[in-house]
Amino acid sequence: MRNFLFVAPRYEAFGKYYPFPIGLGYVVSSVKQKGFNVFCLNLCHYAEPVEKLLSECIKDKQIDVLCIGAMSYNWNEVDEVLVAAKRIKPEIVTVVGGAIIIADPRFALENMQIDFGVIGEGEETMVELAGALCNGTDINKVNGLIFFDKHNNIITTKPRQVIADLDLLPFPDYEGLEFDKWVSTRWQEQSMGSVYFDISEKQRLCELITSRGCAFACTFCYHPLGHKYRQRSLDNVFKEIDYLVKKYDINVFNILDELFSLHEKRIYEFTKRIKQYNIRWMAQWRVDNVNKPILKAIKDSGVLHIGFGVESMSDTILQSMKKRITKAQVEQAYKLAIEEGVRAVGNIILGDPEETEQTIKESVDWWLKHPEREITMGFLLAVPDSPVYRYALAHNLIKDKLQFIKNKFPVINLTKISDKKFNKIKRKVNYYISTQKYRLEGKVLSTKRQSAVYNGKNIYNFKIECPVCQHISEYNYIQYSLKPYSTIICKHCYKRLKISTKKAFPQDYNAIKGFLFQHALVIYVTYLKKYSFFKNIANKLKRLL
Numbered sequence: 001m002r003n004f005l006f007v008a009p010r011y012e013a014f015g016k017y018y019p020f021p022i023g024l025g026y027v028v029s030s031v032k033q034k035g036f037n038v039f040c041l042n043l044c045h046y047a048e049p050v051e052k053l054l055s056e057c058i059k060d061k062q063i064d065v066l067c068i069g070a071m072s073y074n075w076n077e078v079d080e081v082l083v084a085a086k087r088i089k090p091e092i093v094t095v096v097g098g099a100i101i102i103a104d105p106r107f108a109l110e111n112m113q114i115d116f117g118v119i120g121e122g123e124e125t126m127v128e129l130a131g132a133l134c135n136g137t138d139i140n141k142v143n144g145l146i147f148f149d150k151h152n153n154i155i156t157t158k159p160r161q162v163i164a165d166l167d168l169l170p171f172p173d174y175e176g177l178e179f180d181k182w183v184s185t186r187w188q189e190q191s192m193g194s195v196y197f198d199i200s201e202k203q204r205l206c207e208l209i210t211s212r213g214c215a216f217a218c219t220f221c222y223h224p225l226g227h228k229y230r231q232r233s234l235d236n237v238f239k240e241i242d243y244l245v246k247k248y249d250i251n252v253f254n255i256l257d258e259l260f261s262l263h264e265k266r267i268y269e270f271t272k273r274i275k276q277y278n279i280r281w282m283a284q285w286r287v288d289n290v291n292k293p294i295l296k297a298i299k300d301s302g303v304l305h306i307g308f309g310v311e312s313m314s315d316t317i318l319q320s321m322k323k324r325i326t327k328a329q330v331e332q333a334y335k336l337a338i339e340e341g342v343r344a345v346g347n348i349i350l351g352d353p354e355e356t357e358q359t360i361k362e363s364v365d366w367w368l369k370h371p372e373r374e375i376t377m378g379f380l381l382a383v384p385d386s387p388v389y390r391y392a393l394a395h396n397l398i399k400d401k402l403q404f405i406k407n408k409f410p411v412i413n414l415t416k417i418s419d420k421k422f423n424k425i426k427r428k429v430n431y432y433i434s435t436q437k438y439r440l441e442g443k444v445l446s447t448k449r450q451s452a453v454y455n456g457k458n459i460y461n462f463k464i465e466c467p468v469c470q471h472i473s474e475y476n477y478i479q480y481s482l483k484p485y486s487t488i489i490c491k492h493c494y495k496r497l498k499i500s501t502k503k504a505f506p507q508d509y510n511a512i513k514g515f516l517f518q519h520a521l522v523i524y525v526t527y528l529k530k531y532s533f534f535k536n537i538a539n540k541l542k543r544l545l
Contacts, residue, residue: 025172040176069098271301351380
């Protein structure tokens with residue numbers, strides 16, 4: 001019997017918020033269920049150097065096979081693990097899954113120290129591969145693999161069919177990947193998809209997947225698990241919710257499904273059942289799946305917020321993106337949500353290939369005009385194997401694929417706008433973002449610095465009046481930030497608000513430092529982020545800030 005080590009790469013600097021690796025957890029539990037010797041190492045929970053942690057684990061557990069998976073965005077973090085593992089134990093077998101391999105299997109195999117790549121969903125493939133490695137049976141009979149044979153030829157086995165019945169899968173291995181550490185970490189000073197807590201407040205958040213796949217084909221998206229949409233039964237979902245609430249005292253669920261809102265009957269049943277737990281939840285929502293009865297039901301069930309996929313406020317661009325929605329539908333969805341008192345957030349992405357100065361102006365003007373609608377804005381990223389990524393390759397806009405991925409897909413000009421004008425637009429929008437010009441401001445009624453210090457930063461208590469519902473909320477133990485504005489959430493209507501650093505943290509506020517920080521951030525995001533040298537410096541600063 002061989003010993004298998006499943007590694008969660010260090011997605012973010014130690015101590016920073018990262019999404020818990022649920023996908024890896026599913027694969028771990030599936031392999032464990034079949035009786036293989038499985039160990040886990042979540043590098044996000046340890047500050048020591050990656051190679052030191054790996055060396056101790058590989059030698060202590062006598063690991064034969066190292067398994068790791070991630071999105072393409074985490075190429076560097078995965079590569080660091082693979083290089084270190086081969087240096088520690090050259091004969092170790094490395095297995096890589098997730099979008100990082102699925103997006104471009106041959107490219108990943110040729111540019112990483114990978115022995116086996118898992119193409120598609122990993123649960124069944126990894127179980128069969130583990131069996132073949134332990135028993136010495138024919139690897140070629142395991143569907144969904146890519147690897148080099150003994151003659152250094154690339155072999156791709158038959159495609160793995162998607163898992164039709166998701167209820168057959170065991171729940172993710174929360175224990176193995178140390179979910180107890182993740183859920184107990186104080187994320188309150190960081191953004192967690194619009195959820196913010198005081199240090200003094202109960203904060204037990206869990207991310208949950210109730211379906212897989214997406215039947216739509218938006219040009220900016222990439223779906224590593226395919227387009228076939230499959231749902232878990234609600235009995236199965238609530239069995240997992242029961243387990244998580246009882247074992248980890250969860251009080252907020254973030255549902256990560258791409259199409260959670262697709263079937264009304266399922267939504268009504270979900271709201272009826274989740275209401276019994278007296279907890280909060282949030283999910284993504286298509287604007288064409290919004291109506292008053294649905295909004296009433298989700299509000300009554302304790303929804304914290306829903307996230308609309310807005311993407312653009314130009315019908316021309318929405319059509320180019322193949323969103324299959326209109327600007328009018330976005331307006332109507334927000335109108336209904338506001339009327340029913342359901343907090344709805346959203347996102348706009350600029351830079352579609354059909355974008356013009358006029359279409360960008362349409363989106364930016366609407367964004368700034370409606371701060372009550374909680375829309376964030378960013379620029380289109382050409383994610384590997386998405387339609388816009390293939391467009392960029394076809395038009396020679398990506399000169400070096402490997403460097404582009406290692407640099408985490410820096411913004412490139414896919415539009416017909418000149419580079420000079422596009423950079424000017426980026427600078428202007430990034431300035432709006434850094435000053436939170438698009439967000440409503442809470443009124444600071446009182447503030448007091450405490451004697452306590454948290455993570456080397458001074459702590460404040462203050463009272464804020466919400467401009468939407470006029471509720472006065474008291475916030476305890478909030479950390480000082482160099483940013484010109486900090487973000488909080490109204491404790492009554494849950495509206496996300498900005499508060500002036502100068503007013504909320506008067507004893508620590510420094511106008512010169514704030515000015516320099518703000519403008520340095522704009523320059524970095526607009527011009528320097530695409531260069532690995534500056535990105536490495538920024539990553540080191542993240543550990544300090």
